[in-house]
Amino acid sequence: MSLTADDLKTAASVAAIVISLVSLYFTRANWLQANRPIVTAFLTEHESGNSAATFNLVLANTGNRPAVRVRLHASHSEIAKLLEPGVAKSRFEQIEAVFLPKSEVPLLRNGEELTTSFGAFIGVSATGPWLQYGSEVAVSITYNDLEGRSYESRLPLKIYAREGFGGGVWAGKKA
CATH class of the missing domain: 1.20.5 (Single alpha-helices involved in coiled-coils or other helix-helix interfaces)
Known part of the structure; x- marks a missing residue:
């Protein structure tokens, strides 16, 4: 043919x-x-000293579209891995609250960062144990865009110092 x-x-x-x-x-x-929202979560130090550090959890939308119904998810056992043994129930509940449905963020604008307290690491404390420094778990973040498309990301959440992540920082200049 x-x-x-x-x-x-x-x-x-x-x-x-x-x-x-x-x-x-x-x-x-x-x-x-x-052209979508990209939501991440990470811990930052609020304040630190020689034997203690307080932490904030930051939700950030680094995409170029707003995210709606942003929610963090972690199981009870995963949350427990972030905490020292024998932690007080009230401290556990403070951390767990971040992962409950009531903590859903209705709208996270593109470029926006929201911060919430996330506990402390205290070397030797009269108030008892709290976060376990160096512990890490995988959490998931679920969210939608304005058109209703849904997204899910899994990422690590680690209790550590972002400033001086390798173990040290330079001292500030002397005046």
């Missing part, structure tokens, strides 16, 4: 349409991936 010039023209037209449709699909997929 031999192909005529019209057959080749038709095949080229069909190939061009297929390539255009595939290109349209990938362009839309890339646009949706690039």
